[in-house]
Amino acid sequence: MVKQSTYWNYLEAIARGATIILDGAMGSQLIKHGCPSPLPLWSASANLDAPETVKKTHQSYLAAGAQILTTNTFRTTARTFIKLNCGRSRARRLALTSLKKAVWAARTASAESYLVAGSIAPLEDCYCPELFPGIETARPEFAELGQDLYSAGVDLLLFETMGSLFEVRAALLATDHLELPRWVSFLIKNGRQLWNGDTLVDALELVKSHAVDLVLINCSSITHTSESLSVIKVHWSRPWGVYPNLGTGKPAIDGDITAIIPKAEIETMIIDFIDSGAAVIGTCCGSGPEHTRLISKLIAASGDVHE
Numbered sequence: 001m002v003k004q005s006t007y008w009n010y011l012e013a014i015a016r017g018a019t020i021i022l023d024g025a026m027g028s029q030l031i032k033h034g035c036p037s038p039l040p041l042w043s044a045s046a047n048l049d050a051p052e053t054v055k056k057t058h059q060s061y062l063a064a065g066a067q068i069l070t071t072n073t074f075r076t077t078a079r080t081f082i083k084l085n086c087g088r089s090r091a092r093r094l095a096l097t098s099l100k101k102a103v104w105a106a107r108t109a110s111a112e113s114y115l116v117a118g119s120i121a122p123l124e125d126c127y128c129p130e131l132f133p134g135i136e137t138a139r140p141e142f143a144e145l146g147q148d149l150y151s152a153g154v155d156l157l158l159f160e161t162m163g164s165l166f167e168v169r170a171a172l173l174a175t176d177h178l179e180l181p182r183w184v185s186f187l188i189k190n191g192r193q194l195w196n197g198d199t200l201v202d203a204l205e206l207v208k209s210h211a212v213d214l215v216l217i218n219c220s221s222i223t224h225t226s227e228s229l230s231v232i233k234v235h236w237s238r239p240w241g242v243y244p245n246l247g248t249g250k251p252a253i254d255g256d257i258t259a260i261i262p263k264a265e266i267e268t269m270i271i272d273f274i275d276s277g278a279a280v281i282g283t284c285c286g287s288g289p290e291h292t293r294l295i296s297k298l299i300a301a302s303g304d305v306h307e
Contacts, residue, residue, distance in 0.1 A: 007156065007181055010067075010115065014239050014280075018279075019279065019280070020280045020281075021065050021066050021281060021299070022066065022067075022068045022117075022243055023061035023062075023066040023070055023292060024282060024287035024288055024292050026057060026074075027074070027285065028287065028288065029060075030043055030046045030054070030057065033053055035049070035053055036049075040080050040084070041080060041081070041084070043074060043075060044074070044075035044080065044095075047072055047076065047102045048097065048098050048101065054072050054105040058110070061292050062109060064289035065296030066114070066282070066292050067114055067115070069110055070116075070160075071099075071102045071103050071105075071106045071119050071154060072102040073098075073120070073121075073145075076098040076099040077141065077145065078141075079091075079123055079141060081094045099145075099148050100148075104152075106154075115155045116153075117154065117156050117158040117183070118150075118154030118156065118158060118180075119158050119160055120145050120146065120149070120158065120171060121159075122162060123138055126162075126163055126219065129164035129195055130196065132170075134166075135173075138171070138174070139173055141174075142170055142171045142175060143174040146174060149180075155180075156182065156183060157178070157180050158185065159171050160185040161186075161187045161219045162194070163187040163194045163196050164196045165202060165206055168186075169206060182211065183216060183241075184212050184214075184215050185215070185216035185218040186200065186216070186217055187220055188200060188217055189220075191224055191226075191230070192227075200232070204231075204236045205235070212238075213239065215232070215238070215240050216241040216242060217232075217242050217243075217244070218244070218282075219243075219245045219284045219285060220244055221244065222266065225242050226269055233277070240280075241278050241279050241280025241281060242278055242281055243281065243282035243283050244284055245284045246283055246284070246285065246286035246287045248261055260286045266294070267294065267298065270294065270295055270298050274298060274299060281295050281299075
């Protein structure tokens with residue numbers, strides 16, 4: 001991992017008004033480059049079958065201006081591999097191998113110069129928060145994921161696409177002991193509610209009781225993301241960020257986005273995020289390096305700090 005001082009330098013830059021650029025979609029890019037991403041593993045299979053493609057995807061985002069890479073670990077869990085009719089022991093080995101290869105790809109691409117965020121997703125499906133297995137089951141699984149990412153050398157933990165208060169609580173309780181910075185990103189169904197109907201205000205209050213440096217909204221429509229800013233700015237005093245879903249229509253569970261919203265609309269919303277004070281801006285499903293490049297260009301044009 002990079003020196004911890006690098007992370008604090010990022011936070012200091014944010015405090016001075018910098019906007020940090022997060023990378024974009026991994027699954028969408030892997031599909032674009034011919035990597036099969038069948039459910040339930042989805043993008044996790046590429047870590048095992050095409051790790052160089054994962055690394056090159058990270059490199060393409062860095063070349064476009066990204067300053068933080070997100071590991072391709074959205075589905076690298078024993079729970080997911082068990083669905084392939086693997087026994088627990090084999091599923092654990094495969095999941096850990098996939099996770100380590102994912103961190104290797106991001107770390108190698110970063111050349112120790114950029115932060116690597118270890119992605120931890122909902123244990124089942126982010127669009128089906130009702131499948132959450134319960135806090136007693138979830139805590140040890142999240143603890144295992146957190147420890148694996150810590151041991152593999154990530155710079156921070158990024159809990160992303162979290163659509164339920166119960167899942168967020170389990171994830172945070174399971175990793176409170178780790179000496180790693182943590183960010184939490186929510187999946188919302190409108191500007192006021194998480195995907196399962198819990199309020200965004202309650203979610204922010206929950207996160208305040210844990211050591212979390214930054215909250216984000218991700219994989220939500222760009223319009224709902226924009227609508228959530230009024231809630232975040234009133235109920236959250238720490239840095240915040242966004243990385244919206246760029247697909248049109250209903251979310252694609254398999255990440256295969258065939259149509260994205262018009263560039264002009266994306267550009268307008270990104271400018272709004274910059275003007276509203278977003279500390280971190282990236283993109284989610286349906287995006288590519290071209291959108292990272294657009295974010296970089298718009299930050300520069302705004303006169304904002306881009307360090």
